[in-house]
Amino acid sequence: MTATIAVVGNPNAGKTSLFNALTGARARIGNYPGVTVERRAARLTLPDGTPIDLIDLPGAYSLTPRSPDEAVTRDTILGRQPGETQPAAMIVVLDATNLGNHLRFLLELKRLGLPMLVALNMVDLAARDGVTIDTAALADYLDMPVIETVAVRRRGLQSLLAEAATLLATATPHAAAPPEDVRTLAREARTLASAVTRTTGTARRTTTRIDRIALHPLFGPLILAAILFAMFQAVFSWAEAPMGWIETAIAALQAQAGAALPDGALRSLLVDGVLAGVGSVIVFLPQILILFAFILALEQSGYMVRAAFIMDRLMARVGLNGRAFIPLLSSFACAIPGIMATRTIDDPKDRLTTLLIAPLMTCSARLPVYAVIIAAFIPATKVGWFGLQGLVMFALYAFGVLGALAAAFVLRRTVTKGPAPSFLIEMPKYQWPALRDFALGLWQRAAAFLQRAGTVIMAVTVALWFLSSYPAPPAGATQPAIDYSIAGRLGTALEPVFAPIGFNREIAIALVPGMAAREVAVSALGTVYALQATADDPGTLTERLRNAWPLPTALAFLAWYVFAPQCLSTLAVARRETNGWRWPAFMFAYLFAMAYAAAGITYWLSKALL
Numbered sequence: 001m002t003a004t005i006a007v008v009g010n011p012n013a014g015k016t017s018l019f020n021a022l023t024g025a026r027a028r029i030g031n032y033p034g035v036t037v038e039r040r041a042a043r044l045t046l047p048d049g050t051p052i053d054l055i056d057l058p059g060a061y062s063l064t065p066r067s068p069d070e071a072v073t074r075d076t077i078l079g080r081q082p083g084e085t086q087p088a089a090m091i092v093v094l095d096a097t098n099l100g101n102h103l104r105f106l107l108e109l110k111r112l113g114l115p116m117l118v119a120l121n122m123v124d125l126a127a128r129d130g131v132t133i134d135t136a137a138l139a140d141y142l143d144m145p146v147i148e149t150v151a152v153r154r155r156g157l158q159s160l161l162a163e164a165a166t167l168l169a170t171a172t173p174h175a176a177a178p179p180e181d182v183r184t185l186a187r188e189a190r191t192l193a194s195a196v197t198r199t200t201g202t203a204r205r206t207t208t209r210i211d212r213i214a215l216h217p218l219f220g221p222l223i224l225a226a227i228l229f230a231m232f233q234a235v236f237s238w239a240e241a242p243m244g245w246i247e248t249a250i251a252a253l254q255a256q257a258g259a260a261l262p263d264g265a266l267r268s269l270l271v272d273g274v275l276a277g278v279g280s281v282i283v284f285l286p287q288i289l290i291l292f293a294f295i296l297a298l299e300q301s302g303y304m305v306r307a308a309f310i311m312d313r314l315m316a317r318v319g320l321n322g323r324a325f326i327p328l329l330s331s332f333a334c335a336i337p338g339i340m341a342t343r344t345i346d347d348p349k350d351r352l353t354t355l356l357i358a359p360l361m362t363c364s365a366r367l368p369v370y371a372v373i374i375a376a377f378i379p380a381t382k383v384g385w386f387g388l389q390g391l392v393m394f395a396l397y398a399f400g401v402l403g404a405l406a407a408a409f410v411l412r413r414t415v416t417k418g419p420a421p422s423f424l425i426e427m428p429k430y431q432w433p434a435l436r437d438f439a440l441g442l443w444q445r446a447a448a449f450l451q452r453a454g455t456v457i458m459a460v461t462v463a464l465w466f467l468s469s470y471p472a473p474p475a476g477a478t479q480p481a482i483d484y485s486i487a488g489r490l491g492t493a494l495e496p497v498f499a500p501i502g503f504n505r506e507i508a509i510a511l512v513p514g515m516a517a518r519e520v521a522v523s524a525l526g527t528v529y530a531l532q533a534t535a536d537d538p539g540t541l542t543e544r545l546r547n548a549w550p551l552p553t554a555l556a557f558l559a560w561y562v563f564a565p566q567c568l569s570t571l572a573v574a575r576r577e578t579n580g581w582r583w584p585a586f587m588f589a590y591l592f593a594m595a596y597a598a599a600g601i602t603y604w605l606s607k608a609l610l
């Protein structure tokens with residue numbers, strides 16, 4: 001059997017960066033504690049030819065877990081994970097700039113008696129801070145190899161692997177020592193750290209200086225608001241040109257396919273189904289990339305945790321702590337990693353609340369929905385310095401956040417009642433995002449988006465095209481063809497449910513496949529309206545919507561999507577994370593009620609006012 005080596009250490013020490021560098025894996029990294037929440041393994045060959053399985057683990061402070069992710073780490077190290085044996089050895093990753101704290105966990109691990117070696121990581125940042133470490137003395141004291149590494153620059157990896165090979169070949173496990181009191185270990189760690197560390201006066205100066213402004217009680221929140229605001233303005237203004245190119249390309253493809261194929265079902269499937277549907281989603285790639293670029297920069301620079309800290313006071317008002325802010329901010333990308341990130345929250349009720357409100361954060365799949373409607377109904381004028389479209393987008397995100405806070409407020413007083421949790425989190429050091437990781441992260445998101453467009457969205461769109469085209473209308477039919485189709489009838493059946501909130505039959509049709517993925521609502525509208533269009537109408541989806549929907553309907557549709565309970569994958573992940581259908585069912589129900597109410601209120605109010 002292949003031996004396993006576990007990569008262990010405190011949160012944010014650079015374990016996953018090291019794991020990626022050693023195995024070529026592409027696991028998520030970020031400059032804040034709690035990025036990795038699951039174990040992950042990859043095969044690797046040591047210099048002497050031995051194959052091993054390297055296991056990346058969630059960061060932990062000790063073998064006494066405080067949250068579900070730390071429990072995974074303990075169970076893996078102790079060999080308690082079902083179907084797994086204890087690792088043959090451990091690579092303990094230490095942050096060279098934070099030895100005093102990180103050595104404590106190492107000293108605790110050492111008592112287990114497993115062969116160990118130390119990756120003294122982030123020595124580049126230590127040097128920046130004027131910190132040097134006497135590696136030989138540290139190795140001597142600990143009685144194990146200590147190798148300096150810079151995981152993000154792939155420095156020290158060869159020596160690390162060579163030592164790992166020697167360790168596996170020669171070391172025999174010691175007898176385990178009984179666990180030691182935490183305080184004794186902490187004292188030993190601090191003494192050891194100061195004995196091997198030389199500091200010139202500049203330590204952590206940069207970070208402290210930036211934090212004096214970034215965490216300032218007045219400037220802090222202003223800076224955070226400005227960053228988020230700039231993000232939404234950028235999503236609109238920077239993406240405009242590339243979106244135009246993609247639109248032109250798709251229109252050209254449609255024209256070519258239309259000219260090349262004879263009039264009939266195949267042409268309609270390709271032009272009105274696949275190209276109109278999938279094309280209407282792909283157009284949003286530039287916007288999604290800009291959004292992700294901002295989120296990645298926030299995650300990797302170290303600002304994310306500051307944002308959580310600034311938000312803590314507001315979060316406390318609704319009964320959550322700042323810790324919850326990180327999963328919630330990740331949910332701007334997608335609720336699924338957001339929900340998984342709640343594993344780092346120690347208090348179960350706090351965790352459940354965060355998990356239940358995560359879908360209210362506007363995920364990137366909702367961006368196309370918002371953008372289509374905004375482009376169709378909100379004029380591209382300027383309000384002062386800002387574009388009106390960007391402002392509306394910002395407002396929609398803000399409504400999502402306010403909805404989440406309101407939901408948390410109510411939940412914490414009813415179903416997830418419990419004591420107010422305290423907020424304790426380590427502030428990471430600021431640093432520029434590593435270009436390679438940044439580019440890779442962006443590429444992964446783009447690939448995932450295009451893959452969804454090519455699989456789920458394409459499949460659902462094609463299915464919808466069939467349902468909207470068949471049965472074909474009888475000869476001499478007077479009504480539009482879609483009236484006779486299965487989807488048309490389904491839409492007509494659902495219409496009464498949605499008519500009170502201003503939704504028409506086409507929206508009712510689009511909402512059903514939109515459960516698969518939220519963007520599908522856009523591709524579905526693209527297909528449904530393309531099928532309804534007459535042959536000599538070359539309009540885009542935007543133009544078609546503008547003609548077909550009154551403004552109150554469009555606004556109600558936006559309001560619906562702020563709260564929409566859709567996306568089956570989110571419900572499935574909620575089921576997995578809460579071990580049952582009870583909470584996902586609750587989540588669906590309360591989100592549906594909120595969406596319905598919000599859309600209804602928006603519809604009737606705007607109808608009365610406009």
Ligand SMILES: Nc1nc2c(ncn2[C@@H]2O[C@H](COP(=O)(O)OP(=O)(O)OP(=O)(O)O)[C@@H](O)[C@H]2O)c(=O)[nH]1
Pocket residue numbers: 010011012013014015016017018028029030031032033034035036037057058059060121122123124125149150151152153300431434437
């Ligand atoms: N300058 C520098 N940055 C590093 C080094 N290793 C990792 N980083 C950065 O440190 C941050 C944390 O890296 P991760 O690999 O996600 O840390 P982790 O230990 O897996 O963190 P958790 O999964 O949260 O426990 C990232 O922003 C990395 O880019 C290093 O040697 N030098």
Ligand SMILES: [Mg+2]
Pocket residue numbers: 015016017028029035036057058059
């Ligand atoms: Mg990690």
